[in-house]
Amino acid sequence: MAVAQLIQQKNILILNTFRTLARSVLLLLVSLSAVSYSQEVFLSVSGNQANVKETGDNTHQYDIWIKPEEHAANATLHVFDAGLGGVADIIAGTSETKTIFELIPFDQLYSYSNGKLTTVSRTAKAAARLSTLTEQQYLNRWTKFSTLSTFSKNGWILRVRALDGNDVNSFQLVVADSTSVTSVRNDWSLIALDLSICLFRIAPTAEMQIRPYQPAEGSISSFASFGEEQIQVGVRDEFGNSSKLPAAKGFFVPLLPNGLKNNWGLTISGSPLKVNNLVIKGIPSPMLWELKPTIVRQPQRPEIGIVQMASTVCNSVLLTLHEAAKKNLFGGTPKWSF
Numbered sequence: 001m002a003v004a005q006l007i008q009q010k011n012i013l014i015l016n017t018f019r020t021l022a023r024s025v026l027l028l029l030v031s032l033s034a035v036s037y038s039q040e041v042f043l044s045v046s047g048n049q050a051n052v053k054e055t056g057d058n059t060h061q062y063d064i065w066i067k068p069e070e071h072a073a074n075a076t077l078h079v080f081d082a083g084l085g086g087v088a089d090i091i092a093g094t095s096e097t098k099t100i101f102e103l104i105p106f107d108q109l110y111s112y113s114n115g116k117l118t119t120v121s122r123t124a125k126a127a128a129r130l131s132t133l134t135e136q137q138y139l140n141r142w143t144k145f146s147t148l149s150t151f152s153k154n155g156w157i158l159r160v161r162a163l164d165g166n167d168v169n170s171f172q173l174v175v176a177d178s179t180s181v182t183s184v185r186n187d188w189s190l191i192a193l194d195l196s197i198c199l200f201r202i203a204p205t206a207e208m209q210i211r212p213y214q215p216a217e218g219s220i221s222s223f224a225s226f227g228e229e230q231i232q233v234g235v236r237d238e239f240g241n242s243s244k245l246p247a248a249k250g251f252f253v254p255l256l257p258n259g260l261k262n263n264w265g266l267t268i269s270g271s272p273l274k275v276n277n278l279v280i281k282g283i284p285s286p287m288l289w290e291l292k293p294t295i296v297r298q299p300q301r302p303e304i305g306i307v308q309m310a311s312t313v314c315n316s317v318l319l320t321l322h323e324a325a326k327k328n329l330f331g332g333t334p335k336w337s338f
Helices: 002-033
Strands: 040-046 061-068 075-080 099-105 110-113 116-119 128-132 142-148 156-162 168-176 188-193 195-200 206-210 223-226 233-237 242-244 264-269 275-282 288-290 294-297 304-309 318-323 335-337
Touching: 040 061, 040 156, 099 142, 128 142, 156 168, 168 188, 168 195, 168 275
Parallel strands: none
Antiparallel strands: 040 168, 040 195, 061 156, 061 188, 075 142, 075 168, 099 128, 099 156, 110 116, 188 288, 195 275, 206 264, 206 294, 223 275, 233 242, 233 264, 304 318, 318 335
C-alpha cells in the first residue's frame, strides 16, 4: 500500500509540475511577443448621426472613472487630440460634431461597493468643461484639461459626449503632473464604464488585451461587442484558453484542481483596417475596464514536450520541459529542468 501511495503522489507531482511549467511557457511567450508597433488604442465617441453599424455607438456618451489610489496626491488630467481632425478620427464630409468633456465628482453620479456600481444621479454640475470641434490647438497634441483634486474622496468622472453630426472623435487620456504629460502618475487609475474604443493600425497578426476591473471571482460578466469589422472579439484566461463571445459555458475555471488561481481578460484581434471602432457593453449594467490595454502578437499555444529523467531518490522526480518549435522563441529551443 505504501508503494502504491508513493507512486500516486509522484504522478500528482508530475501532473502539477507540468501544468505550472506549461503556464510559465505560455506567459513567457506572450511576454516576449509584446512589440513596439506604431499601433495604438484610443477612446472614442460618435456623433448622433454616425453609422452605428460601423461604430457600435448608440449612446454617444461615455464615462471614465478617474480613481485615486491610497495616499494619492493632486494630479492633472491631460487629453490627447481632444478635437476632430486627428490621426484616428473619422470625418464624414464637413466636420460638424462637437465633443464635450466634463469633469464631475464621482459621488455625485455613482457609488461603488462590493464590486457593484450603482447610479446615484444621471446628471450633475461639472467642475470643469471643455467643448471642441476642429480647433488647431487640440490637433494631435496633448492638452492640459483639469486638476484632479483629492478632495473628491472617490475620484472623478470624466463624461465625454458627442452632439449632432456623423463624425467620430478618438482621443487618449493620461493622469500626470501639471508640468509634464510624460510624468505619468501611478497613484490614479483610469477605469472605463463600458468600452468605446478605436483600434488604430492594429495589425491582423496582433491583438489588444485588456482586463476587467475587479471581476467577480468565479465568473465572467455578461457583455457584448458592437460595431467590430473584420476582427475577432473574445476572452482568454491566464493559461491561454480562449473563447469567442459569448464565452462558452464552463470555459472559465477560477481555481484549478492544483490550487492555482486563474484570471481572464478581453482580447480583440487586429484587422486590415487602419481605423476600427467598436463598443463593449455590459449586460444589463455597465462593465468596468482597467484602461491599461496591451498590444501583442496573437499568442499561439506552444507544442510542449516533457521528459521524466532518471532519479536516484525514490520520493523525488526530475522533469525536463521543452518547447518543440524554435519559431516561437529566438535563440533555440528553451528547456527547463526541475
